[in-house]
Amino acid sequence: MLRSNCCISVRPYTAKQPSFHRLHHPISSSLSSGRITLHGGDGSVSSFRLRDLVFVVNPQGANGRTAKEWKKLLPYLRTRLGKDCNVSVYLTVCYALVACVWVCGYYCLLTPPQIKEYLTSGPSHAIDITREAIRDGADAVIAVGGDGTLHEVVNGFFWEGKPVSNLNGEASHSAALGLIPLGTGSDFARTFGWDNDPCEAVERIARGVRSSVDVGVIDHKGSDLHYFINVADVHLSAKAGFYASKYKKFGSLCYVIGALQAFMGHHNRDMRIKVNGGEWEIYPQVTALCVGNAKYFGGGMKITPNAVPGNGNLEVVVLQDFKWYDFILKLHTLYNGTHLSVNNVSSRSVQSIEIEEVSESGSIYVQSDGEHLGFLPRKFQVLPGAIDMIIS
Numbered sequence: 001m002l003r004s005n006c007c008i009s010v011r012p013y014t015a016k017q018p019s020f021h022r023l024h025h026p027i028s029s030s031l032s033s034g035r036i037t038l039h040g041g042d043g044s045v046s047s048f049r050l051r052d053l054v055f056v057v058n059p060q061g062a063n064g065r066t067a068k069e070w071k072k073l074l075p076y077l078r079t080r081l082g083k084d085c086n087v088s089v090y091l092t093v094c095y096a097l098v099a100c101v102w103v104c105g106y107y108c109l110l111t112p113p114q115i116k117e118y119l120t121s122g123p124s125h126a127i128d129i130t131r132e133a134i135r136d137g138a139d140a141v142i143a144v145g146g147d148g149t150l151h152e153v154v155n156g157f158f159w160e161g162k163p164v165s166n167l168n169g170e171a172s173h174s175a176a177l178g179l180i181p182l183g184t185g186s187d188f189a190r191t192f193g194w195d196n197d198p199c200e201a202v203e204r205i206a207r208g209v210r211s212s213v214d215v216g217v218i219d220h221k222g223s224d225l226h227y228f229i230n231v232a233d234v235h236l237s238a239k240a241g242f243y244a245s246k247y248k249k250f251g252s253l254c255y256v257i258g259a260l261q262a263f264m265g266h267h268n269r270d271m272r273i274k275v276n277g278g279e280w281e282i283y284p285q286v287t288a289l290c291v292g293n294a295k296y297f298g299g300g301m302k303i304t305p306n307a308v309p310g311n312g313n314l315e316v317v318v319l320q321d322f323k324w325y326d327f328i329l330k331l332h333t334l335y336n337g338t339h340l341s342v343n344n345v346s347s348r349s350v351q352s353i354e355i356e357e358v359s360e361s362g363s364i365y366v367q368s369d370g371e372h373l374g375f376l377p378r379k380f381q382v383l384p385g386a387i388d389m390i391i392s
């Protein structure tokens with residue numbers, strides 16, 4: 001008989017966590033066919049065997065800090081993930097049977113997870129690495145860096161409007177998404193209450209519990225679909241993000257510099273929006289419009305405080321007719337998420353939203369997960385439970 005504590009140690013989750021509804025299935029474990037099976041209280045099951053982990057590292061993240069932290073983390077990561085694959089062997093029936101099971105099960109049970117590490121060579125490279133890894137049958141693709149790297153890895157989970165498939169005949173599982181947050185803002189991680197401790201992120205990966213998360217998709221006629229997992233936004237905030245990306249060498253200060261630069265020559269604009277395929281509505285004098293799958297952007301602003309990445313909806317928050325002094329007076333409410341009760345701020349939960357500028361100037365910035373995407377018009381839509389993510 002073979003007995004193993006291979007791959008995943010299942011422990012109760014104690015870290016801070018948002019109120020997810022249909023996520024998270026730890027509780028009890030059983031071992032079958034060399035695989036840990038996790039049973040949730042709602043009867044859902046999440047099974048995960050750590051065999052082939054692909055780490056996609058952006059060495060330029062956080063102005064080079066990601067590369068330094070990753071170098072320090074790698075020995076610990078190898079030890080920690082290898083440690084969870086210790087296997088005890090007990091001979092109970094006969095030596096021959098055990099030998100047979102040993103040989104057959106060797107690769108499933110005893111091989112420590114393969115840890116593959118790829119350093120990105122430039123923008124968009126993480127997308128290609130991820131697609132390749134999923135097609136090769138990776139168990140998990142783990143973004144190491146900031147929200148931009150996570151964004152690219154998420155986009156790598158899709159190809160021509162469909163999820164990328166595992167083409168490896170030997171492995172039937174789908175790949176999970178993981179994250180070691182090591183960026184400047186690392187805003188997506190804030191929704192889960194994760195701090196910047198990479199060792200804690202490695203623990204999460206070692207536990208390997210998957211939960212489905214929603215993904216947002218952005219459509220623009222005639223161009224490829226684009227995916228986001230955190231927050232997409234339009235107009236002033238998107239313009240500020242565009243400029244902020246040029247000042248990452250100043251750390252978190254880049255967001256302040258970006259915002260100041262975006263304010264110069266800024267004008268609020270009338271916009272048309274269509275929610276869930278309904279009628280077009282006019283929103284006058286829009287300052288910024290944010291579509292949240294998660295809660296934070298801009299280096300810690302809790303802009304869409306009711307967004308939950310697993311509830312099948314996106315939260316839309318619209319700021320209208322804001323003047324520069326409103327930001328000075330109300331900035332603290334944007335950081336603590338109490339701005340929804342401020343004048344000229346509205347919020348709604350949507351499955352899809354189309355946004356156009358009334359005057360169609362073609363100059364209204366759009367960004368997703370802090371990455372510049374282009375200009376209005378755009379349609380944003382939720383893909384419920386589109387990706388399995390290692391979140392606890």
Ligand SMILES: Nc1ncnc2c1ncn2[C@@H]1O[C@H](COP(=O)(O)OP(=O)(O)OP(=O)(O)O)[C@@H](O)[C@H]1O
Pocket residue numbers: 058059060061062063120121122123124125144145146147148149150152182183184185186187248370371
């Ligand atoms: N080798 C590389 N050289 C230059 N840029 C890269 C490289 N690899 C990835 N990038 C780009 O770096 C950008 C920023 O990366 P990332 O988001 O990881 O760090 P960050 O901007 O410091 O963090 P955050 O987005 O959380 O503020 C991404 O848009 C990505 O396309």
